[in-house]
Structures are given as structure tokens and as C-alpha cells.
Amino acid sequence: MNMDISVNPVIADAIEHFALEECVKRKRLNPHVSALVAPGDRYDSAIKLARLGASVRIADHAEKQRFVEGRILAGGCAETVNFTPFSLSQDIDGIDGEPFDIIMLHRGLCALPYDEARRMLRKLLFKLKIGGKLYITVLGLHSELGDAYPGSELPVQQRFAPLAPGIAEKYALPDPLCLYTERNLFLLLLEAGASVLRTLTTTYGNVQGIAVRV
Numbered sequence: 001m002n003m004d005i006s007v008n009p010v011i012a013d014a015i016e017h018f019a020l021e022e023c024v025k026r027k028r029l030n031p032h033v034s035a036l037v038a039p040g041d042r043y044d045s046a047i048k049l050a051r052l053g054a055s056v057r058i059a060d061h062a063e064k065q066r067f068v069e070g071r072i073l074a075g076g077c078a079e080t081v082n083f084t085p086f087s088l089s090q091d092i093d094g095i096d097g098e099p100f101d102i103i104m105l106h107r108g109l110c111a112l113p114y115d116e117a118r119r120m121l122r123k124l125l126f127k128l129k130i131g132g133k134l135y136i137t138v139l140g141l142h143s144e145l146g147d148a149y150p151g152s153e154l155p156v157q158q159r160f161a162p163l164a165p166g167i168a169e170k171y172a173l174p175d176p177l178c179l180y181t182e183r184n185l186f187l188l189l190l191e192a193g194a195s196v197l198r199t200l201t202t203t204y205g206n207v208q209g210i211a212v213r214v
Contacts, residue, residue, distance in 0.1 A: 014200065015208040016045050019104050019135040023052045026101055035102040036095065036127065038086055042106050043068055047075040049102070057097045059086030088112060088120050099129040110139045110177045113160040114188070117178065121192040128213040134194060136209050141179040143205030145171065149179060156184040185209045 019035075026033045031053070037046040038059040046058045056077075058068060062085040072081045084095050088108045103124060109117040121136075128134060139145050141159075146152055148164035160178045168174050180188070182199045185207045189196045194211035201207055 013045075014202055015135045015137055015210070016048070016104070018210055019045070019102055019133075020048055020052060022102055022133055022135075023049055023054050027053050030101075033102070034097050034100045035104065036097070036100045037104045038088075039064075039106060039108060041068075042104065043071040043075070043081075045104055046081050047072065047077050050075075050077040050080040054080070054102070055097065056081040057084050057095060057100070058082070059084045059095065061085065061087060095127060098127045099132065100127060101129055101132050102135065103128055103132070104135045106137045107139055109136070109188075110179065111175060112178065114157045114178055118188055118191050121188065121194075125192060125194055125211075125213050130213055132213050133197070134189075134209075134211045134213070136185070136189075136211070138180040138185055138207050138209075139177060140201065140204075140206040141181050141184070142201070143179075145173070145177075146179055146205070151179070156180065156187070180207050182207050 023033055033054040035049045035054045035056045036059060037056060043058060046056045050056045058081055060068060065083050068083055072078055109121065112120060125134065141152060145163055145167055147167055151159040151161035160176050162168060162176050163173055182201050186196055186199050189209055189211045195214045197210040197212055199207065199209040
């Protein structure tokens, strides 16, 4: 299964703003703030967190390590941002630096059926400190990606299908996906054991959430 959902114009980064604010708040109380950012194409988020003083672990497929480390080096953050091989399609072993204060997860859960996404999200929550926060983005059912999507009428627990051919080609997303509404993401976070602080829908119809480990 291809877990690499690359950045595309239907993704907005409102959630990044909240994660950066959280980093600043935590630094006032504790100089040693840690963060996990996935996938590796979010190296810009990792660099911003590092420049705020966080120790950052950026996670993605092993074959992307050289590219990501090159970007981190160019951003001047090689000493505070490190790469970890990581795949949501496999069991998550120990990650150096855990438990984290902040985890940022962009889009990857959409490449898993709902029940698998819930189990994986629960495992990720245990990589947060108690009171640590998860910032998550998922692809929206009511975004352009949902146009003629064959799973649109199914309950989210059964919703896992390829995008319409033209949309799949446009955004280079050929594999089956689970698209979410804001209510679906809220449910996913609750069922994974998180305390949901807020959810929101971006201008482009994608869905974001903030949750805390309790």
C-alpha cells in the first residue's frame, strides 16, 4: 500500500499555526520541548518548530531520508531535527525522543481503512506525554477529492475506495482512501482514546483536529 500522500493544493496549513503556538507556550514552562512530524514532506513544519527551540523528530519512509535531511540541512536545523524511518502501514516501534509534547500528522491516516486508522492513532497517542497534543489533518469528503468519490454514501467505517479517475490523476493519488467529514474525524479521535479540543474544516474542504492525551 502506498502511504505517501504528497502535498497538494487542496491541503491548507491552519493547523500548523496552532502547533507553533503550543510550542511557544510550552517553551515558557519547559526548555526541553519535543515534537514528532510526519510525513517527511512536512520538513517546513519541522524547521519552524526547531527554530522555536523544539527538538524535532521527522518521520517518513526510509527512502526519503536523504531528501529530507538535505532540506533540514539547508534550513540550518541539522542539529535539532533528526530523521526516523516510519510507516503508518506497519507496527510502530519505539521512536527516539518519545514521549513527545507535540505530534503533527498530515494526511497519512487516509490511506488506511477506518478501523486500522483508529488502532494506529491510538498507538500514536501513547507516544505523547500525558497532556501532549496531537495536530492532525485528513483529506475531506467535501473537498474536491470527494467529487464522484464512490465511497461518499458509505458510513466512514466502510468508506475506503479509490478517488474518481480524473481526480486521482490530477492529485497523483491512485490508491484507495478514506475521506473524512469533520464529524468523522471527531469520532475517530474519541474512539482512539483522545480528548478532542477542536476540529475545523479548511477553505478547501479538508478536515483538521487538535486532541490531547489524557
